[in-house]
Amino acid sequence: MPLSSNSQFGVVPLTQAINRLPVTPTIIRSLGIFASKPLTTTYVRVENKNGALRLVKAVPRNAAGEPPARETRNIENFDMLHLPRADVVMADDVQNLRAFGGQNATTVASVVNDRLATMKADIEMTREHLMLGALQGKIMNADGTSELLDIYNRFGFTRQAHVWDLGTQTTKVGEKIDETMTALKRNLNGEAVNGWICLCSPAFMRALVYHDKIVRIYERYEQAKVYREGETWVDFMHKNIKFIQYDHDFGNGMKIADGEAILLPAGSRTTFAEFFAPANYNETVNTMAQPYYAKRVAMKFDKGWDLEAQSNPLPLVLRPELVATIKVA
Incomplete structure (x- = not known):
């Protein structure tokens, strides 16, 4: 054989x-x-x-050690x-x-x-x-x-969370976006990014794109989409943020919760990594x-x-x- x-x-x-x-x-x-x-x-x-x-960095067993740290590591x-x-x-x-x-x-x-x-x-x-x-x-x-890993618990971080009142049609959505982006950009510390991505649950996406302050922006984006080939996601761009509907449901409860979204930087060289072992x-x-x-x-x-x-x-x-x-x- x-x-x-x-x-x-x-x-x-x-x-x-x-x-x-x-x-x-x-x-x-x-x-x-x-x-x-x-x-x-x-x-x-x-x-x-x-x-x-x-x-x-890992070093050989007999290599010289690092000098004493001058701060808590x-x-x-x-x-x-x-x-x-x-x-x-x-x-x-x-x-x-x-x-x-x-x-x-x-x-x-x-x-x-x-x-x-x-x-x-x-x-x-x-x-x-x-x-x-x-x-x-x-x-x-x-x-x-x-649970396999909670990065926030391991290092004592607090997850940033922001609330956008999209259920009220008078909410100034642009201002809420600006407030959130200001809070995130304070933590860049010199890190270069070329934009932001917001992965949205279907419920979040609906609340956003049909909000009175956003619906016309979304409609213009959709009309222009005919000129952009290869786009298959439900998405749109606003204030340098690409909002993408994330509707993967893995059948085990793992998904982006209804009415929630994840905002993250795009183009960062140091924020996200996928490590592989042999x-x-x-x-x-x-x-x-x-x-x-x-x-x-x-x-x-x-x-x-x-x-x-x-x-x-x-x-x-x-x-x-x-x-x-x-x-x-």
Whole structure:
């Protein structure tokens, strides 16, 4: 069976194959705000420095230590998350297949790629789930109730929250936006951003775009949308903020709560990061991490192959004071 070939289906070629597969679009990941940070370790050390979180460099065991700190330092270790997905390719799955104009191995590769694509899509949706949690301040497990990480509790931050009275049509919405932006910009401390993004629950988006002070602005934006190709989200731009309707519901209670939104900076190089650890395979120990890994192992009596795909990410908001929750009153 062609899957026996390490040159075609070993850890390296399978890992390369799964990383080459097309990405399943998800809203947060499509924004590109989380910078990819591959590591050779299974954890990342993060230090709180004047409200901004930064990485602490690991050094060899016998290297000289750092000089004594002259201020209180708060350093935390965060373990990367482990997201494995499993499938199988049975001998019968490829028994009678022949690739048109090609060899049997080509057809086996297509079967394997189909399995990898399905597993990768599941992991990608899970990464979106984790990123939403990071933006909300609490990363939750797939059940939506088990907390994996609360960045605010770990470092003693207080989440910014602002209330916009969108239920009252006389509310000066522009002023409320300006007040919120002023509060957030105080925390930039030299960080360069090129705009802001507001991920809105459907209820928040409706209250905003149909408010008397906003509806005409929204209508003009929608009329001009015909000239902007490739936009599929419900969104609009106002006061250098791109309001995007975020209607992902993961079916476990994990979503942006009704009547709420998340406001965050765009174009920041230091605010958002997604760290990756190597896979827990013999072949990948102490190597630079890849976003995805894949491996196959022969089943008992050689009746097929067990396939595994995995990713070991950890999305973190390293400038929590630049992210805020907005609520409709």
